[in-house]
Amino acid sequence: MKEASRFEKMAARCWNLLNEGKPFTPIFVVGTMTIYHAADLLGGHASAWLLGLVAALPLFFIYYVYDYPLFLRNYLWIPYVVFLIIWSFADAVLLFLAAALYFFFTVFFWGTLYYHLRIGTSWWNFTRFWKLVLKNSDSTSGNAQEQLPKCFLLLSVWEYAYVQAGQGAPLVPLYGSLVLFAAGVWLFSWVLHRYLFDWKPDVIPTYTDNVPVPAVPVNDKVYVIVIDGMRKDRFEAANAPFLKRLRAHGTEFAQMETVYPARTVVCFTSMFTGTYPFEHGIRSNMVWKLGAKVETIFDSLRKIGKTGRLLGIAHLVDSFGDDVETVTAVMPNDLADRYIIERAKRIVEEQTPDLLVVQLIATDQTGHSRGVLYDEYIEKIEEADALIAEFVGWLEERGELDRATLIICADHGQADGIGGHGHLDEGERYVPFFMCGPAIEPGKRVDEKTSLVSLAPTIAYLLGAPYPNHSRGPVLVEAMRKEKSNDETEAGHRFFAGA
Structure with a gap:
């Protein structure tokens, strides 16, 4: 059996950027916005794109810190609904693109192509994998019920700021309102994790001391x-x-x-x-x-x-x-x-x-x-x-x-x-x-x-x-x-x- 090559070790680390939920969210959102505004970026009109990114950065930070594990992910739709109520803004084409890219990545690229090339899973694995992604509750990118509401909110805030900046709206009140919104999302996240996230195993407070190491080894x-x-x-x-x-x-x-x-x-x-x-x-x-x-x-x-x-x-x-x-x-x-x-x-x-x-x-x-x-x-x-x-x-x-x-x-x-x-x-x-x-x-x-x-x-x-x-x-x-x-x-x- 071959050892893992140096290339495989590096590839495994790169794959974890997409597999682990925390790094996946910003990578996916930035990638989606890059695709959606590719014409503007290639045409040298990136300023509104960058200004929108700056407006969304506080939310990127919050969603990197807070996983929203298990049933807490059900609460992720609340900040998004609040955003829709306050700003009455939703770009349906952008959200559809994000959902399509997400399910292409998880169901076809990861669940079918990746597993076929790596471990020999059938080319038809997507017929089951889509169900697994919808039910999955772990801390990876394949947790659709956690990743989609996070990405939808980040994309919507970014796109809203992009549109407003492109129309010449004053930046100080725009950023001020979005920072207040992000502060509310942070407080909401903190309260949920402080009072509802209570199933972590207890930490043993002291170092091992229940028995001394024997003078003569028990085993060879x-x-x-x-x-x-x-x-x-x-x-x-x-x-x-x-x-x-x-x-x-x-x-x-x-x-x-x-x-x-x-x-x-x-x-x-x-x-x-x-x-x-x-x-x-x-x-x-x-x-x-x-x-x-x-x-x-x-x-x-x-x-x-x-x-x-x-x-x-x-x-x-x-x-x-x-x-x-x-x-x-x-x-x-x-x-x-x-x-x-x-x-x-x-x-x-x-x-x-x-x-x-x-x-x-x-x-x-x-x-x-x-x-x-x-x-x-x-x-x-x-x-x-x-x-x-x-x-x-x-x-x-x-x-x-x-x-x-x-x-x-x-x-x-x-x-x-x-x-x-x-x-x-x-x-x-x-x-x-x-x-x-x-x-x-x-x-x-x-x-x-x-x-x-x-x-x-x-x-x-x-x-x-x-x-x-x-x-x-x-x-x-x-x-x-x-x-x-x-x-x-x-x-x-x-x-x-x-x-």
């Missing part, structure tokens, strides 16, 4: 397999016998909560630093400044002469740099996880890392391209189950699991629509998470709420490494096996082969 190895985007209830519906046997013979954390926003690079960074976006600095898949601001579990391992590797897609380089073994995401989706598992075997053979994290991507990609409430999504979970069974069996044959812990989890779930994740809609918040191995309590279920920020300190505890310097998650000590007899320990060693 830790293997973490992250099935990207595996929704918890769809995992339960899948025929995944191997993973469910592993869960039954290990410790399951039934209320494992992801972080906000539940985007892949954000979640992975929190999982392997032990802290939250406000501290590690990765707030979306669009990473403006590369590298986590705090120590990662890989930094902690280096302090004691141990090694860790993360096998994953190009996006993760933005947070973890050289600790990532990249895989290309440009391949048929039916082959992606198979190639990743084969690459994982080579890493074990050639590098023998003390910690290996493997990101399986096919489930997430199917959710995004085909939706999570269809059979294709469950089939990808079932394929992951078979591949993990093969990989674990291969590790067992090599003796790699004699003193090892295996952790299976997802980084986030997925909501309806285009496999939405980000705002913690239904299906996103809680993820499958279980641990097994000779050091782990068998047949145990923990029902108390826990957080994925506990993964990094738990790995550090198992391998005898210091906790990352900003780790806040408590070590998952509930999973740790108490002292056992030699016979019981040997039974734990034999478990993986039996599973």
